[in-house]
Amino acid sequence: MKLNKIIECLEKWAPPIYQESYDNSGLMVGDYESQISGCLISLDCTEKVVNEAISKNCNLIISHHPIIFGGISSINSSHWVGRVIQKAISNNINIYAIHTNLDNIKEGVNKKISDLLKLKNTSFLLPKYGFNKKLEVYIPEKDKDHFLDKIFEAGAGQIGNYRECSFQGKGIGTFTPQENSNPSIGSNNTKEELEEIKLEIYFDKSVEKKVVEAISNYHPYDEPNYFIHENKIQSREVGSGMVGNRKIDFDDLLKEIKNIFKCGSIKYTQVVNKKVEKIAVCGGSGSFLTKEAIRSGADVFITSDFKYHDFFEANNQITLIDIGHYESEQFTKDLIFEFLNKNLVNIALHLSNENTNPIKYF
Numbered sequence: 001m002k003l004n005k006i007i008e009c010l011e012k013w014a015p016p017i018y019q020e021s022y023d024n025s026g027l028m029v030g031d032y033e034s035q036i037s038g039c040l041i042s043l044d045c046t047e048k049v050v051n052e053a054i055s056k057n058c059n060l061i062i063s064h065h066p067i068i069f070g071g072i073s074s075i076n077s078s079h080w081v082g083r084v085i086q087k088a089i090s091n092n093i094n095i096y097a098i099h100t101n102l103d104n105i106k107e108g109v110n111k112k113i114s115d116l117l118k119l120k121n122t123s124f125l126l127p128k129y130g131f132n133k134k135l136e137v138y139i140p141e142k143d144k145d146h147f148l149d150k151i152f153e154a155g156a157g158q159i160g161n162y163r164e165c166s167f168q169g170k171g172i173g174t175f176t177p178q179e180n181s182n183p184s185i186g187s188n189n190t191k192e193e194l195e196e197i198k199l200e201i202y203f204d205k206s207v208e209k210k211v212v213e214a215i216s217n218y219h220p221y222d223e224p225n226y227f228i229h230e231n232k233i234q235s236r237e238v239g240s241g242m243v244g245n246r247k248i249d250f251d252d253l254l255k256e257i258k259n260i261f262k263c264g265s266i267k268y269t270q271v272v273n274k275k276v277e278k279i280a281v282c283g284g285s286g287s288f289l290t291k292e293a294i295r296s297g298a299d300v301f302i303t304s305d306f307k308y309h310d311f312f313e314a315n316n317q318i319t320l321i322d323i324g325h326y327e328s329e330q331f332t333k334d335l336i337f338e339f340l341n342k343n344l345v346n347i348a349l350h351l352s353n354e355n356t357n358p359i360k361y362f
């Protein structure tokens with residue numbers, strides 16, 4: 001299987017456009033045209049992981065964290081990133097990162113954590129805005145159905161569990177073809193009036209390019225008249241963190257966390273509610289979501305990478321639980337594995353056996 005087929009599959013699931021502005025998801029090292037012999041899935045892409053890929057005959061490493069992050073000024077053997085890249089290139093190994101776009105999808109990193117903690121009725125802690133768009137386009141009635149099929153095929157018209165959603169209204173369109181035009185209806189320099197259908201179709205920003213391509217490929221007009229509107233409502237598909245319901249005693253929750261995530265240590269703030277009913281989670285560094293976790297009414301917020309002063313932001317309104325970055329995201333590789341296993345049949349998939357956590361506990 002070619003690398004670009006695998007990437008296409010991954011990016012349909014977690015569109016790169018969903019990644020945070022500071023992120024660098026995508027193909028870090030490699031050739032889109034290469035044939036993939038096997039794929040190794042890891043949280044981080046360390047030298048040990050590259051060695052593991054070589055020993056397992058995998059020429060693709062998919063990691064959650066990007067090996068190239070925040071700029072790189074040299075690729076040489078004095079730094080681990082340079083050594084990883086050099087080793088990958090000299091062994092024809094491709095490295096792909098699926099980072100905050102995977103954190104931010106509905107069925108992503110935070111859903112995986114929510115499932116492990118048996119949370120019910122989950123929703124985003126902080127939904128994103130600006131991903132809802134509407135296409136408005138005018139077309140003769142006879143061309144409408146074929147055109148709509150193609151627009152739906154491009155991914156438009158999907159709202160939650162409903163597909164092929166559109167609004168249609170009849171009206172009168174006017175135009176006068178000028179010199180050098182090539183009108184499908186009417187003739188040059190003659191004013192035309194015709195009945196048209198106005199179509200309004202919702203689409204997600206992640207499919208915008210395909211929708212615009214479909215308009216230029218399948219609209220019958222020489223110069224199709226269309227508008228794209230941005231709707232500033234919450235996205236259903238993309239957001240940060242997750243919150244859900246689970247009734248459990250606080251002490252039992254800590255034991256369960258320790259057991260599932262194999263935490264070397266758990267740091268937490270004052271216990272606000274002994275009886276936990278609502279739990280907020282965020283894989284990786286989630287301190288930026290403390291306010292949203294409080295606002296959601298969660299009793300606890302499980303994430304990692306709190307600095308000393310961040311813990312004060314619990315403000316006696318929530319219990320912050322820091323379980324460690326690696327610990328919180330270690331099951332991300334299972335998430336990627338399960339997805340590829342279900343969606344790509346002809347590829348040898350391996351889960352990395354390396355514990356890439358750079359932190360040791362005493």
Ligand SMILES: [Zn+2]
Nearest residue numbers: 103109283284
């Ligand atoms: Zn993450």
Ligand SMILES: [Zn+2]
Nearest residue numbers: 283284285329
């Ligand atoms: Zn992370």
